[in-house]
Amino acid sequence: MPMVTGLEGVVVAETNIGLVDGEKGHLVYRGHWAKELAITKTYEEVAYLLWYGKLPDQSELEQFKKQLVKERELPEYIKKMIELTPENVDMMSVVRTMVSAIGNDSFGWPPTLDEVISITAKIPTIIAYRYRLINGQKPLDPRSDLNHTANYLYMLTGTEPSTAHIRALDAYLILTMEHGMNASTFTARVVGSTRSDLASSISAAVGALKGPLHGGAPSEVSDMLEQIGTKENAEPWIRSQLEKGELLMGFGHRVYKTYDPRAEALSVVAEELSKEDPYFELARYVEKKCLELLAEYKPGRKIYTNVEYYAAAVLKGINLPPQLFTPTFVVSRVVGWSAHLIEQAEVNRIFRPQSTYVGELPAE
């Protein structure tokens, strides 16, 4: 068999979890359009959908939310480990280490939904605990009266977030929970295929998402918006970039050959929010100008807005500092990873591909 670099086009699993159709611009989670879920549902409802295969009814949702709330608190030794972690350790490394540190003898195989809920509930607490510590602020206990998204923002900032900010972050988190067999989801499945435990699989996936080719560098988009600053400045700034042959960050995607459905949904959210915050209006205006000028400078090349553009716009719009963009991606994608691990366990076979030796041979 010839070598398949990067396994492009190789199907490694059948899945009931999600469909990514880049030609049509479709993103489906368990029979539902992701973009509709993002606009109409909460983090908890969509996590439930991805894990249990159906949307919860009212009493299922209440019980599920209670369990998530109960699991938010970090064990004391995890807090102390975060405190011990030197300042030159970046947030993604902290998340990877602490997810790993949560694992113990009680984690077996196959992974259980209780373990999944426990790790998912703790990730925002890990990030917020570390974030406040390195900023010289006292870490805050989670607040049981707030939902997952609102509590995350509260633990970071110490103030109760606005409904608009909760809604914007909820939409972002829902839209980035699941995206087919990407590198981190695949990593989780490969680790899980050895019958290793959930802490191993999820911490490995965090490590994969840390790579700039995957978790991306969304701060580049927010840097661009910051540099542009005003509507008037948009066209001259973009023209000058394109004249210099520079890329515009946030446009084009390996998978989507049409409008990225996640960008589409986040654009709807940004439109609503622009009444409350002019930053969202700027983001929408800059997007329009970028697309116009890309069509002018690169005629015939179909380049569309990707999720990073609006992800950055939304995350910046709710005042999240850029060093929290990729860690916040973990807050959502852990849902997809876990769904895939549960599914992988049902039909498990260890991943053991081949390599071709092209080195020297010894004399026989």
Added chain:
Amino acid sequence: MPMVTGLEGVVVAETNIGLVDGEKGHLVYRGHWAKELAITKTYEEVAYLLWYGKLPDQSELEQFKKQLVKERELPEYIKKMIELTPENVDMMSVVRTMVSAIGNDSFGWPPTLDEVISITAKIPTIIAYRYRLINGQKPLDPRSDLNHTANYLYMLTGTEPSTAHIRALDAYLILTMEHGMNASTFTARVVGSTRSDLASSISAAVGALKGPLHGGAPSEVSDMLEQIGTKENAEPWIRSQLEKGELLMGFGHRVYKTYDPRAEALSVVAEELSKEDPYFELARYVEKKCLELLAEYKPGRKIYTNVEYYAAAVLKGINLPPQLFTPTFVVSRVVGWSAHLIEQAEVNRIFRPQSTYVGELPAE
């Protein structure tokens, strides 16, 4: 493209590092027979070979050993994290977490040999530090006058190991450093393909090796030898297992369809050691009886001794407790993982396979 379960037979990389030929029973490291290296070389020499592509000359070896020695010491915060880790956290989880915790801002992409040496040098110290702590003993500082293998045994036991034990463990470690595109090596490559850092890739690989389908349960072989106990007891014990339709642990392998070259080399080492320790003689006698009786009970099925049989015999023979068998596998396999990560970085392309969605579709 049809689904390839477990990626069996799919070639994902060309490599100069190692060749596993299961039909012929060949294992080659960079142009050398692994079984010859195991009998004639040390851990340091073979690690150098796998990383630098050639065996070191005398002065290269001296310098390399100095660098490894210098990097053995754990940072204070890692020691404290190990102390904080609750008792119900198994050794593989501790190694996974502490390798992750070593990572910081200075780890970039591509991975460097300095980073590789630093992590490889610290793994035995992590294991020994934890091992002595949970056994109520004071952890020991590494001893700079001992080589990698001898120092590992010294840090575990507090006594200077015999030459026979050093030699047996060296052979085991050399033979398990590298084995083609197995699940943990593949995990390391997938994580590294996102341009993530070495701490991410190696801790992910530790997590994959933790899975019983991969890192195995070599303690089952040593349990068998313990139950048999004496030569006289071997035949009746084995017959009774085979009559009950039970498997004999340590025989048969997914890849090798002939004598596993690693078992072959370890058998030579065990033979030498049997003069000094009757346990090795028992192990060789039980192997012979198992093969005889397997031929009698399963005629026509070619079943050969695999590496786990002699790995368990050797590790038990040097008095390593079974809970350290898989962690000790990390001490060796980290060399192969790192060699693959350096190679992957040279021709990198992100691993992003496909999945086929078989769930419901929403109405358009």
